[in-house]
Amino acid sequence: MALESSTPASARARSLHTLGVACALAAGAGLGAAEAPTKLVTTGISPFLISLGMVAGVFVGRWTLPAVLKGTGFVFDDLRRRPHLMVWAVLAGGLWAVANTLTVFAIRDVGLSIAFPLWNANSLIGVLWGFVFFRELRGAGRGAWVRVAGGALAIVTGAVLLGYASSQGLVSLAPRPVSGVAAALGAALLWGTMYIPYRKAYLSGMNPLSFVTVFTVGEVVTVLVLAVTFEGGWHALGEALADARPSLFWLFLGGFCWVIGDLFQQYAAKYVGIGRGIPLSNTNQLWGLAWGALVFGELSGSRPAARVLVLVGSAVMIAGAVAIAGAAASSEEHAARSLAVARESTRYGLDASEAEASLAGIAFDRLVAVEADSAKPKGWKRMRIGDAVIAAGALGVFVWLGASARRPALSLNVGWMIVLSAATLAMLASVGYLLWKRTGFA
Amino acid sequence: MRMRTSWLKPILSDSHFWVPLGVFILGIILLLALR
Numbered sequence: 001m002a003l004e005s006s007t008p009a010s011a012r013a014r015s016l017h018t019l020g021v022a023c024a025l026a027a028g029a030g031l032g033a034a035e036a037p038t039k040l041v042t043t044g045i046s047p048f049l050i051s052l053g054m055v056a057g058v059f060v061g062r063w064t065l066p067a068v069l070k071g072t073g074f075v076f077d078d079l080r081r082r083p084h085l086m087v088w089a090v091l092a093g094g095l096w097a098v099a100n101t102l103t104v105f106a107i108r109d110v111g112l113s114i115a116f117p118l119w120n121a122n123s124l125i126g127v128l129w130g131f132v133f134f135r136e137l138r139g140a141g142r143g144a145w146v147r148v149a150g151g152a153l154a155i156v157t158g159a160v161l162l163g164y165a166s167s168q169g170l171v172s173l174a175p176r177p178v179s180g181v182a183a184a185l186g187a188a189l190l191w192g193t194m195y196i197p198y199r200k201a202y203l204s205g206m207n208p209l210s211f212v213t214v215f216t217v218g219e220v221v222t223v224l225v226l227a228v229t230f231e232g233g234w235h236a237l238g239e240a241l242a243d244a245r246p247s248l249f250w251l252f253l254g255g256f257c258w259v260i261g262d263l264f265q266q267y268a269a270k271y272v273g274i275g276r277g278i279p280l281s282n283t284n285q286l287w288g289l290a291w292g293a294l295v296f297g298e299l300s301g302s303r304p305a306a307r308v309l310v311l312v313g314s315a316v317m318i319a320g321a322v323a324i325a326g327a328a329a330s331s332e333e334h335a336a337r338s339l340a341v342a343r344e345s346t347r348y349g350l351d352a353s354e355a356e357a358s359l360a361g362i363a364f365d366r367l368v369a370v371e372a373d374s375a376k377p378k379g380w381k382r383m384r385i386g387d388a389v390i391a392a393g394a395l396g397v398f399v400w401l402g403a404s405a406r407r408p409a410l411s412l413n414v415g416w417m418i419v420l421s422a423a424t425l426a427m428l429a430s431v432g433y434l435l436w437k438r439t440g441f442a
Numbered sequence: 443m444r445m446r447t448s449w450l451k452p453i454l455s456d457s458h459f460w461v462p463l464g465v466f467i468l469g470i471i472l473l474l475a476l477r
Binding site for chain 2: 083084087088091092094095098099101102105109129133179182183186189190193194196197200226230347348349
């Protein structure tokens with residue numbers, strides 16, 4: 001009897017683990033692809049403007065995709081039922097923005113090749129917070145521990161090797177090594193800590209699509225404040241934006257791609273937790289390197305040793321991802337997760353069964369009822385028209401920016417661009433389909 | 443059923459909250475120091 005009732009549950013848990021892993025890997029592809037449009041932006045634009053341009057694209061994307069996929073009515077109902085999470089989401093957005101600005105300083109002071117692997121250590125911070133705050137890996141056997149912690153370490157090691165190879169072993173003379181390393185490690189701490197609100201939201205039964213609409217408010221406000229502060233006031237910022245107008249389309253496009261990647265990362269944080277989800281989505285460095293090397297020819301002329309390093313670094317990173325992907329949570333770990341859910345539910349007056357259902361990929365009853373209501377002709381029409389206006393507005397912004405976009409004089413390998421774009425789109429589409437089929441974007 | 447007239451109170455008394463908030467403030471201080 002017990003066996004009969006537990007088998008479907010464990011099969012469901014395994015299926016959700018696979019789904020979460022697939023989401024994290026798709027996130028890596030999406031986040032890696034987001035780096036490509038920003039490479040089209042030639043020099044002469046301040047890093048704060050690049051950040052602001054991307055975040056503006058992110059803002060548009062974060063409001064459009066949830067409206068199209070679930071409808072704004074669903075999102076607002078979800079937020080109304082868990083208002084405390086809006087504070088957490090804004091804080092997470094602020095953390096993202098400050099970390100992103102720190103990376104600008106890190107690149108300035110020690111270069112991307114040293115800075116990137118350092119801030120990719122955020123996955124280790126994620127494992128730590130997942131364990132300390134959300135009981136992740138509690139009750140996991142030694143095998144799961146070795147796979148997750150070892151896998152996360154392997155991914156960081158792979159990142160170090162890839163970063164070193166990108167610089168072809170020639171570390172430029174860093175003007176301010178201490179401040180650069182401090183900025184990169186600060187970014188790792190902030191980006192690792194940002195996942196505390198993510199996980200908190202999903203243990204409370206919130207839908208990732210609702211969370212990101214508020215997250216982006218914190219993100220855009222913080223980036224705007226930082227850009228105004230560092231660019232020398234509103235007037236100077238406005239002038240700089242006007243000068244950068246021909247490049248804004250590419251930054252917006254990068255931001256939009258980033259949103260798609262990040263959405264999958266949110267679902268990964270929901271279905272496999274942050275300890276497993278973050279290291280897996282950090283495989284974006286592999287994709288970023290593939291875009292840089294194959295499409296933009298960044299490794300052309302590099303020494304054979306650098307190419308060997310790329311292969312070794314990639315292999316180590318893939319091995320780490322495979323190790324984590326194979327470490328499905330045990331029933332003891334699921335029991336520990338239920339305790340974390342109970343803590344949130346008790347503290348914030350939520351229904352624990354709704355949160356458990358949501359974590360199992362099932363939309364809970366009340367939202368099903370809300371959706372059923374919204375399916376009535378009048379309500380449906382009103383809601384869908386509002387959503388269509390948002391989608392049309394986003395499209396309008398892209399067309400408006402696209403009309404004045406200037407294609408930078410940059411040589412690209414079009415063949416590889418098509419191959420990588422097709423691979424990324426295929427991955428995003430197939431995992432998106434899986435997510436819709438198994439959970440209805442719950 | 444679920445009265446949440448003050449949902450800010452549970453946040454402020456939630457020990458989890460002070461970690462990301464503290465890290466955020468630390469990040470701002472780091473930004474100001476490195477600019």
